Amino acid sequence: MKEDAHEQAVRLISAEHVEGLTPEQRRWLDAHLSACPGCSAKADALGRALSSLRLVSVQLDPAVLAATRRLVRSRAAEIGEQRNRLRIAWMAPMLSFVWMAFTGPLMWRGFEWLGGSLGWADGVWQSSFVVGWFLPATAAALALSLMRGERLHRLEN
Numbered sequence: 001m002k003e004d005a006h007e008q009a010v011r012l013i014s015a016e017h018v019e020g021l022t023p024e025q026r027r028w029l030d031a032h033l034s035a036c037p038g039c040s041a042k043a044d045a046l047g048r049a050l051s052s053l054r055l056v057s058v059q060l061d062p063a064v065l066a067a068t069r070r071l072v073r074s075r076a077a078e079i080g081e082q083r084n085r086l087r088i089a090w091m092a093p094m095l096s097f098v099w100m101a102f103t104g105p106l107m108w109r110g111f112e113w114l115g116g117s118l119g120w121a122d123g124v125w126q127s128s129f130v131v132g133w134f135l136p137a138t139a140a141a142l143a144l145s146l147m148r149g150e151r152l153h154r155l156e157n
């Protein structure tokens with residue numbers, strides 16, 4: 001199955017924030033976004049979601065940040081495999097990002113408060129925050145992808 005231009009644009013928009021783009025991919029994406037309002041809106045939405053994430057991650061310690069990056073990378077690798085099977089697998093990371101952007105700042109304050117009340121070290125409540133914040137989104141995205149995969153599998157057989 002050949003990727004159409006919009007699917008490729010969505011894939012590059014996500015890749016841009018994870019592993020970065022080659023100059024050639026960058027030029028292609030810029031050209032597509034300037035001509036395609038739909039993909040341009042998706043790029044803006046993801047950019048805004050990631051900006052709110054950055055506000056939170058400024059306060060994270062490097063070990064927590066590195067762990068989060070590993071999770072994002074392994075999630076991205078997972079998405080890469082799913083994309084070969086499912087055209088709409090891109091919805092999973094988008095939903096995941098949106099969920100995280102909305103709940104991140106709230107949960108951060110919640111965990112900070114909880115850690116403070118229980119006298120935990122910063123590293124402890126920050127790690128709990130990453131697990132509590134990241135895993136539900138990843139699990140939900142994975143469940144969504146598996147559900148779609150199963151439906152696709154049923155249709156094929």
Ligand SMILES: [Zn+2]
Pocket residue numbers: 005006009032036038039040
């Ligand atoms: Zn497009």
